[in-house]
Amino acid sequence: MPSLPHKSFFNSRQTISSRRSSCLILVFLFFAIIVFLKPFRDNRCTTTNPRSVRVTWDRTAATTTGGRNVVVDDRHKVMAFVGIQTGFRSVGRRQSLRKTWFPSDPNGLERLEEATGLAFRFVIGRTNDKSKMSALKREIAEYDDFIQLDIEEEYSKLPYKTLAFFKAAYALFDAEFYVKADDDIYLRPDRLSLLIAKERSHSQTYIGCMKKGPVFTDPKLKWYEPLSNLLGKEYFLHAYGPIYALSADVVQSLVALKNNRQAFLCPQLYCLFT
Numbered sequence: 001m002p003s004l005p006h007k008s009f010f011n012s013r014q015t016i017s018s019r020r021s022s023c024l025i026l027v028f029l030f031f032a033i034i035v036f037l038k039p040f041r042d043n044r045c046t047t048t049n050p051r052s053v054r055v056t057w058d059r060t061a062a063t064t065t066g067g068r069n070v071v072v073d074d075r076h077k078v079m080a081f082v083g084i085q086t087g088f089r090s091v092g093r094r095q096s097l098r099k100t101w102f103p104s105d106p107n108g109l110e111r112l113e114e115a116t117g118l119a120f121r122f123v124i125g126r127t128n129d130k131s132k133m134s135a136l137k138r139e140i141a142e143y144d145d146f147i148q149l150d151i152e153e154e155y156s157k158l159p160y161k162t163l164a165f166f167k168a169a170y171a172l173f174d175a176e177f178y179v180k181a182d183d184d185i186y187l188r189p190d191r192l193s194l195l196i197a198k199e200r201s202h203s204q205t206y207i208g209c210m211k212k213g214p215v216f217t218d219p220k221l222k223w224y225e226p227l228s229n230l231l232g233k234e235y236f237l238h239a240y241g242p243i244y245a246l247s248a249d250v251v252q253s254l255v256a257l258k259n260n261r262q263a264f265l266c267p268q269l270y271c272l273f274t
Contacts, residue, residue, distance in 0.1 A: 052147070054150070075173050075174040076119065076173050077173075078117060078174070078175050079175065079176055079177070080179055082118055083123040084122045085123050085165070087125075088127055088153060093183045094139075101186060102145075116189045118192065121146060121147045123146075125149045125150075127153050149161060149168060163254060166178055166246065167254065170251050171255075178245065179246075180246075196245065203247060203248075204250050205249075207244060207246075209240045212236060215228045215233055
């Protein structure tokens with residue numbers, strides 16, 4: 001049987017070749033997995049543009065058409081944009097939110113946006129305190145989840161911060177609704193998404209609570225209204241609460257307002273007299 005040794009030798013060579021091929025395939029797969037997982041190291045988004053922005057307004061020249069501000073429509077498209085209003089003393093609140101419902105990394109923000117159609121950012125102004133601004137800069141570099149407004153962050157200017165927020169949100173995002181929320185709430189993004197997605201018969205829509213109340217004329221009181229002589233004894237009916245939403249048509253009307261409109265300090269809310 002002279003052919004048997006030859007057959008055995010052939011099978012042996014074939015086995016060695018198969019083992020070499022298997023080893024090469026395993027090595028290739030190993031390096032492919034490393035290359036694939038590298039962008040996700042430390043849960044950092046290394047391929048997308050920064051999400052934090054600083055918004056400033058040109059007060060010397062504004063482009064208008066028919067009395068309305070023009071916004072270049074290269075905005076990011078979402079179903080709704082949610083701005084979490086925060087301040088320099090609210091570092092602990094922001095950390096609490098990032099440990100619960102607010103994603104603590106850019107990849108998480110992107111996944112939440114894809115799942116719900118909602119984009120989220122913290123919204124803050126500026127201060128003359130250099131140490132606080134430095135701390136904010138470090139926080140922005142770490143989390144990349146801010147919109148910084150070119151307005152001084154102080155209690156007496158909250159009405160103007162609210163208006164600046166809606167203007168900035170409208171300029172940056174092409175959304176059906178714009179949501180203003182406080183930084184001391186626990187939010188269910190999935191429930192908010194379902195609420196925003198409902199069909200509505202009117203394009204100018206407000207979602208939230210409404211209230212009116214007495215105007216405080218005593219300077220010693222916390223809610224003292226310095227412009228009480230223009231209001232009378234009671235505030236007009238206005239938006240109220242730690243969270244509310246305005247449709248795009250309503251926000252577009254706010255964007256068209258000139259900067260010299262009068263703002264009133266309403267209890268627990270900020271009213272704009274238009």
